[in-house]
Amino acid sequence: MTDATSQGTAAPAPPRPPGLFARVARSWTGGIGLVLIGLVAASALAAPLLSPADPLAQQLSAGTIFQGPSAAHPFGTDNLGRDVLSRVLHGMRFSLGVALASVGIAVAIGLVAGTLAGTLGGWWDRALMRLVDSFLAFPVLILAIAISVALGRGAGGVILAIAFVNIPVFTRLARAQTLKIEQAQYMTAAVLMGSSLPMRILRHTLPNMLNPVLVQASVALSFAVLIESGLSFLGLGIPAPAPSLGLMIAEAKAYIALAPHMVAFPSLAIVVTVLGFNLLGDAAGDATDPRRRG
Amino acid sequence: MLRYLAGRVLDLVLVAWIVATVVFFLLRVIPGDPVLILAGIDAVSADSVARLRAEMGLDRPVIVQYLGWLADLLQGDMGTSLRRDVPVTTLVFGAAPATLQIAVLAAVIGIGTSIPLGVAAARAQGRARDGAITAAALLGISTPHFVIALLFIYIFALGLGLLPTSGYVPLTEAPIEGLAHLVLPALTLGLVMAGILVRMMRRSMIDELGEDYVRTARAKGASERRALYGHALRNALIPFVTIAGIEVGILLSGAVIIETVFAIPGLGRLMIETINQRDYTVVQGAVLLSAVFYVLVNFTVDLLYTALDPRVRVAGRRA
Numbered sequence: 378m379t380d381a382t383s384q385g386t387a388a389p390a391p392p393r394p395p396g397l398f399a400r401v402a403r404s405w406t407g408g409i410g411l412v413l414i415g416l417v418a419a420s421a422l423a424a425p426l427l428s429p430a431d432p433l434a435q436q437l438s439a440g441t442i443f444q445g446p447s448a449a450h451p452f453g454t455d456n457l458g459r460d461v462l463s464r465v466l467h468g469m470r471f472s473l474g475v476a477l478a479s480v481g482i483a484v485a486i487g488l489v490a491g492t493l494a495g496t497l498g499g500w501w502d503r504a505l506m507r508l509v510d511s512f513l514a515f516p517v518l519i520l521a522i523a524i525s526v527a528l529g530r531g532a533g534g535v536i537l538a539i540a541f542v543n544i545p546v547f548t549r550l551a552r553a554q555t556l557k558i559e560q561a562q563y564m565t566a567a568v569l570m571g572s573s574l575p576m577r578i579l580r581h582t583l584p585n586m587l588n589p590v591l592v593q594a595s596v597a598l599s600f601a602v603l604i605e606s607g608l609s610f611l612g613l614g615i616p617a618p619a620p621s622l623g624l625m626i627a628e629a630k631a632y633i634a635l636a637p638h639m640v641a642f643p644s645l646a647i648v649v650t651v652l653g654f655n656l657l658g659d660a661a662g663d664a665t666d667p668r669r670r671g
Numbered sequence: 672m673l674r675y676l677a678g679r680v681l682d683l684v685l686v687a688w689i690v691a692t693v694v695f696f697l698l699r700v701i702p703g704d705p706v707l708i709l710a711g712i713d714a715v716s717a718d719s720v721a722r723l724r725a726e727m728g729l730d731r732p733v734i735v736q737y738l739g740w741l742a743d744l745l746q747g748d749m750g751t752s753l754r755r756d757v758p759v760t761t762l763v764f765g766a767a768p769a770t771l772q773i774a775v776l777a778a779v780i781g782i783g784t785s786i787p788l789g790v791a792a793a794r795a796q797g798r799a800r801d802g803a804i805t806a807a808a809l810l811g812i813s814t815p816h817f818v819i820a821l822l823f824i825y826i827f828a829l830g831l832g833l834l835p836t837s838g839y840v841p842l843t844e845a846p847i848e849g850l851a852h853l854v855l856p857a858l859t860l861g862l863v864m865a866g867i868l869v870r871m872m873r874r875s876m877i878d879e880l881g882e883d884y885v886r887t888a889r890a891k892g893a894s895e896r897r898a899l900y901g902h903a904l905r906n907a908l909i910p911f912v913t914i915a916g917i918e919v920g921i922l923l924s925g926a927v928i929i930e931t932v933f934a935i936p937g938l939g940r941l942m943i944e945t946i947n948q949r950d951y952t953v954v955q956g957a958v959l960l961s962a963v964f965y966v967l968v969n970f971t972v973d974l975l976y977t978a979l980d981p982r983v984r985v986a987g988r989r990a
Contacts, residue, residue, distance in 0.1 A: 511689035514969070515962050518924030519942070523958050526946055527697050603815055607928055610817050611943055626817060630932070633821060634829050644818040652813035659809075 397588050400664035407660025413653030417646075421470040428463035432620045435459055443636045453638040455629065461639060465646050468622040471615070472650065475532065476601035479539035480594055486540075487547025488590070492582055494548070495555025496574065506552070509545045517542050521604050525613050535614050539601050550593055554586035561585075592661040599654035606647050622647050675977070683970050690962045691744060695737055698955045749956040754948050759956040762941060767960060769839050770937035773856050773929065774922045780861025781868055781922075782915055788865070789872020789911075790904065796877055804869060811866025816925045820859045820932040827855060837934035856929045863925060864918050871914045872907065879903040909980050916972025920965040 401407035420427060429450070436442070436458030444454040452461035490509075494502040512520065521538040528534035558564060558581060567577050608614045609623030617624060622643040629639035724730045728739065743750065749759035792804040828836035835852050842849040879885065880903050888898040927939030934940070938957050945953040 507689075511686055511693065514686050514690050514966050515693075516920055516924040516965050518927055519958055519961050522927070522942065522946070523694065523697050523954075526954070599813070606815050607817070610815070610928065611931060613943075613946070623815075623817075626821070630821060633825055637825060640818075640821050640825075644815075644821070647818065648810075648814050651815075652809065655809060655813050 397591060397661060397664055401657065401660045404660045404663060406656045407664070410653050410656030410658075410660055413649055414657060417469060417473065417650045417653060420466055421473045424463075424466040424470040428460070428466050430460035430463045432459065432463040432467045433618055443632065443639075445636075445638055452642040453636065455625075455636070455639050456632055461625075461642055464620040464625060465622070465642050467620040468625060468643060469646050469650065471532075471619070471621055472602050472605050472647070475536050475539065475605045476598050479536045479601050480543060480597045482536070482540035483543035483547050483597065484590060484594055487544050488551045488583070488586075490544070491548040491551025491553075492555050492578060495552040495559070496578065496582070502552075505548070509548050512542075512545050517600075518604060518607055521608060522611070522613060525608060530613065530616055532615050535605060535608055538608070539604050542604070543597050543601065546593060546597065547590070550589060551586060554589055555582055558582050558585050588661075588665045592658060592665055595654050595658035595661055599651045599658065602647065602650050602654065676974075679970065679973060683966065686966050687963060690966065691741065691959060692737075694955055694959045694962065695740055698951050698958070699733065699736075749959070750952040752945075752950055752953050754945075754950040754953075759952050762953055763938065763956040763960050766936060766938045766941040766957070768841070769935050770923070770926050770930065770939060771964075772842065772853060773860065773926055773935065773937065774919070776853055776857035777860035777864060777922055777925075778915075778919050780857060781864030781918065784861070785865045785868035785872050786908075786911075789869045790876055790899070792869065792873040793876035793880060794899075801873075805873065808866045808869040808873075811863055812870070814863070816859055816863055816928045817932050819862060820855070820929060823855050823859060824932075839935045839937075852933075852935075856933045856935060860922055860925045860929055864922060867918055868911070868915060872911055875907040875910045876903060879907045882906075905979075909976065912972060912976055912979060916969055916975075919968050919972075923961050923965055 395403075402411055436454070438458070441458040442454060442456055444450055446453045450460050450462065452465060455461055455464070490505060494505045515523075521542050524538035524541050525534045528537055561581075564577065564581055567581060572580070605614065605621075606623035606626075609621040610627045612624070612627065614621050614623060617628070625643040626640055629636070629643070633640055721730075728736060731739075740750070747760060749763070751758055752762060755762075788804050788808075792801045795801040824836045827834050834855055835848075836855065838852060840849040840852050842853075880899075882903075885898055885903050888902050889895070893901070923939075926937060927942060929935070930937040930940040931943055938961055942954060942957040942961075945951075945957065
């Protein structure tokens with residue numbers, strides 16, 4: 378790996394290593410990941426503009442249902458004559474939205490809980506970690522199923538269920554990072570200079586755990602997309618007829634011999650999204666851990 | 672060692688209790704009164720609702736319900752199905768064997784393929800063979816179970832007509848037919864698991880191969896085979912076992928989806944079916960049993976880990 382940066386900068390500050398983003402973008406796995414996620418994010422954002430048809434509009438006649446890919450319907454049509462491309466685009470929009478919202482919630486709660494546990498220690502730390510570990514004692518999808526059933530169907534229930542299963546990982550990570558950062562010399566210096574505890578957390582602890590949290594967030598996003606698709610495949614996500622990738626595939630299963638494109642395109646959308654986040658996570662992990670290369 | 676074991680068993684009991692508590696309270700907040708659901712829309716006379724409520728014990732305070740439920744649970748009683756007049760234990764233990772068969776077969780496939788592939792990739796680090804194995808593993812972890820399952824159904828069952836694509840035959844009744852029904856579900860689960868484990872195995876094998884003791888072994892004239900399998904692999908397996916254990920537990924998650932796709936009457940499908948029928952006592956039992964399996968697997972892995980890595984044992988004794 379060549380390292381030609383940081384020397385050439387004319388800034389008065391001491392040379393800093395290139396940021397996480399730059400290092401990720403330079404590795405080829407990270408580059409592909411960024412391109413894939415860029416494409417997915419762009420199509421999700423622009424879904425209403427890119428869709429050739431209304432994702433819910435049905436056209437029920439012998440000539441309009443189960444059509445293979447064509448110029449008018451690039452991804453074909455489904456059993457109700459709906460345009461599969463439009464449904465896939467809106468499904469990606471939903472998947473990505475759920476993933477971002479749930480991981481955002483998990484990061485926020487996990488950081489607060491983990492940082493507090495690491496800083497305060499003692500009784501609070503032990504109780505919280507015991508609780509976190511007991512949630513790790515559930516198989517992830519089964520916990521998500523139980524929570525989404527308890528919360529009722531709909532986007533809110535799905536987001537909270539996925540957020541919940543991700544909280545333990547971020548809590549453990551934030552706690553471990555807090556303990557590590559507490560040992561750093563700049564922390565001792567901050568204590569000696571009379572910096573208050575909340576100040577130290579805001580100025581040192583949280584900024585210094587940003588990179589590992591970003592790495593974990595990328596992995597969590599790929600996970601979130603998988604769980605969301607799994608829940609909606611099982612019929613526990615948002616109710617039909619809303620376009621959700623998992624639900625589309627579940628409905629298409631019955632027609633797999635007749636219209637395989639109904640399964641193939643939504644599946645491809647999920648795989649591309651998850652693959653993109655995994656590549657990003659791998660590249661970010663390699664970039665932050667000097668031991669991990671190749 | 673005995674003390675270590677006792678501590679672990681105590682931990683196990685504690686986790687099992689917390690899991691049961693979480694399951695109880697989680698499924699108690701479900702929207703929709705189980706009594707109204709059971710009574711049906713037509714039979715909602717206030718009288719019969721109240722009688723049903725008392726019958727099911729739902730008129731008591733939640734904490735009393737909880738303690739009663741826990742006491743019953745300790746005696747192996749998970750209550751009665753809200754829909755059918757059958758004990759929950761009969762339903763969940765009746766469904767468990769199918770799930771366990773798939774999980775065991777999938778674990779054998781997943782672990783059996785990932786160790787040689789991970790070692791092969793690590794030895795060829797940076798070369799084409801490594802690239803191909805790594806890319807395949809990445810694709811494996813990026814594909815949902817149900818997508819792989821449907822691909823298999825499309826290729827094997829519809830295209831080639833080789834294997835059955837749905838249903839379950841108990842192995843005890845017709846071993847060959849039973850096994851044929853298990854192949855595609857187990858292969859699907861096993862391949863996704865292998866994707867994760869290959870990456871893990873490759874990573875820890877690369878780390879070990881870079882260690883001094885491997886160089887020393889080679890310098891002392893140990894055969895390549897001995898340096899690789901006698902030294903590096905033995906150590907690389909320690910982190911691998913932990914992850915493999917977690918993954919075996921995660922198989923139970925995958926099984927929910929696989930059983931739905933392949934119409935296998937296991938725990939996962941029972942869970943989804945009873946969720947749709949709002950038969951919450953059965954849902955509770957199925958979730959609880961899955962979680963307990965998961966905890967037991969992790970417990971076993973911990974013990975295995977201790978056998979592999981004496982340091983854990985020593986640390987445990989000191990504590």
